[in-house]
Amino acid sequence: MHVTQVKSEKLKREYSITVPSADIAEKIEARLKVIGKDAKLPGFRPGKIPPQILRKNYGQRVLGEVLDQVVSQSSQEAIAKQGERPALKPKIEIVGDFAEGKDLTYKMEYEVLPKAPEVKLADITLDRPKVTISDKEVAEALEKIATQSKDFAPVVRAAKAGDAVLIDFKGFMGDRPFEGGEAKGHQLELGSDAFIPGFEEGLIGAKPGEKRDVHVEFPKEYHAADLAGQKAKFEVTVHEVREAKASEITEDLAKKLGFDGLDKLREAVKAQMEGEVAGAVRTRLKKQLFDLLDEASPFNVPEVMVKMEFDSVWQQVQNARKSDPDSEDFKGKSDEDLQEEYQVIAERRVRLGILLADLGQKQKISVNQQELTQAILQEARRYPGQEREVFEYYQKHPEYIEMFRGPILEEKVVDFILENVTVKDREATLEELREPEEGAEKSEGASKGDKAKKGAKKQ
Numbered sequence: 420m421h422v423t424q425v426k427s428e429k430l431k432r433e434y435s436i437t438v439p440s441a442d443i444a445e446k447i448e449a450r451l452k453v454i455g456k457d458a459k460l461p462g463f464r465p466g467k468i469p470p471q472i473l474r475k476n477y478g479q480r481v482l483g484e485v486l487d488q489v490v491s492q493s494s495q496e497a498i499a500k501q502g503e504r505p506a507l508k509p510k511i512e513i514v515g516d517f518a519e520g521k522d523l524t525y526k527m528e529y530e531v532l533p534k535a536p537e538v539k540l541a542d543i544t545l546d547r548p549k550v551t552i553s554d555k556e557v558a559e560a561l562e563k564i565a566t567q568s569k570d571f572a573p574v575v576r577a578a579k580a581g582d583a584v585l586i587d588f589k590g591f592m593g594d595r596p597f598e599g600g601e602a603k604g605h606q607l608e609l610g611s612d613a614f615i616p617g618f619e620e621g622l623i624g625a626k627p628g629e630k631r632d633v634h635v636e637f638p639k640e641y642h643a644a645d646l647a648g649q650k651a652k653f654e655v656t657v658h659e660v661r662e663a664k665a666s667e668i669t670e671d672l673a674k675k676l677g678f679d680g681l682d683k684l685r686e687a688v689k690a691q692m693e694g695e696v697a698g699a700v701r702t703r704l705k706k707q708l709f710d711l712l713d714e715a716s717p718f719n720v721p722e723v724m725v726k727m728e729f730d731s732v733w734q735q736v737q738n739a740r741k742s743d744p745d746s747e748d749f750k751g752k753s754d755e756d757l758q759e760e761y762q763v764i765a766e767r768r769v770r771l772g773i774l775l776a777d778l779g780q781k782q783k784i785s786v787n788q789q790e791l792t793q794a795i796l797q798e799a800r801r802y803p804g805q806e807r808e809v810f811e812y813y814q815k816h817p818e819y820i821e822m823f824r825g826p827i828l829e830e831k832v833v834d835f836i837l838e839n840v841t842v843k844d845r846e847a848t849l850e851e852l853r854e855p856e857e858g859a860e861k862s863e864g865a866s867k868g869d870k871a872k873k874g875a876k877k878q
Contacts, residue, residue, distance in 0.1 A: 420438050422500065431529075434527045435524065436525055438523040443489060443523060454481065478519075497527065504531060505531060507723050533720065540839040541840075552693055556849055561685065566665055570666055583607060584606070592646075618653065621633030621634070637650075640742070703852075712771060775829055778835075779831070
């Protein structure tokens with residue numbers, strides 16, 4: 420095998436590799452002999468087929484197998500000889516028209532994984548906001564819960580915004596009812612924006628016992644393609660109009676929410692708030708840390724890895740933009756503006772990923788099977804009632820389990836870093852912690868709506 424370097428530019432490498440025809444011929448003959456031991460052809464006993472007959476019947480298949488083997492083996496040897504680590508799988512291209520009996524020449528291109536600079540943890544100081552949840556803040560949270568846990572009592576009058584109506588409904592496209600557009604005994608709060616635009620508004624003024632047709636138009640971006648942008652009519656029967664009454668913070672409210680008493684509810688609310696604070700503090704610490712690492716460790720990253728990351732991020736951005744086109748993240752920005760912005764974010768993520776992976780490797784930080792299993796179980800809990808199916812899916816497709824490894828490894832490396840840098844606490848308020856941090860990273864993806872009835876319900 421002969422290896423010639425054609426290009427060495429920053430992280431890009433290109434080599435010309437030639438494998439002598441004699442090496443290829445030797446492998447072909449060896450493979451044909453193996454096949455000949457068990458091959459069955461009319462008129463010949465196994466193991467007694469003449470070489471020329473074997474070549475005639477199996478030559479092309481064997482040639483393809485041998486070429487794949489030769490390219491794989493020789494490319495790995497060439498990379499090992501150079502002492503380089505490709506960022507991704509090398510691109511291979513055969514030069515010219517190969518024919519048996521000729522040398523094989525192919526071109527190999529890849530970008531090398533850069534050597535990450537040393538991270539001096541002793542030089543890093545992070546600012547950690549310290550928030551103590553007060554009794555007043557717990558009381559305010561309970562007030563919100565009471566407001567959200569309002570009760571509805573039947574009234575004999577016309578429905579208005581804020582009321583709930585107990586209804587049966589059936590949706591039609593023209594004269595044809597459509598799948599998922601029917602429900603009975605459904606309570607709908609008017610003004611909740613839970614159904615498609617126009618549906619709730621169409622029931623304002625309805626009285627108990629009234630039958631009413633509500634005409635709507637499904638949004639053009641509606642999840643069900645057969646309904647998107649279409650006009651529809653819903654035949655609605657209003658059984659009751661129910662007036663909202665805010666719940667009082669009492670033992671009854673606690674029991675209604677599944678707690679043994681008000682003290683237990685108060686404890687649970689405080690614990691949840693403390694958990695939210697801990698998560699927000701960690702997010703801020705990570706952002707500080709990543710900003711410092713990114714600024715202190717500039718180095719070139721493989722373009723191919725940046726492109727992959729950008730493509731993934733850009734798909735998420737497009738989905739988010741489609742579901743919420745009026746978001747402040749997108750207002751007044753062209754595709755070119757957004758692409759430039761997220762190109763920087765993609766490059767930053769790749770650089771930080773390389774830094775963290777390198778640090779994890781040096782510290783022998785790894786992800787074990789138990790941690791992967793726990794991550795799958797946590798993912799399954801996101802789909803109540805389908806946990807078993809989700810878990811079985813990952814059992815049948817172990818290749819998808821690997822997508823959990825990166826995030827778990829990142830968190831473990833971050834834990835290690837936070838234990839080995841200087842962290843200074845400062846008093847902060849809950850309100851301050853809840854305010855969005857300037858320059859915070861964009862969300863990784865659009866939130867997914869509830870997969871409930873696809874007829875009238877909005878997603």
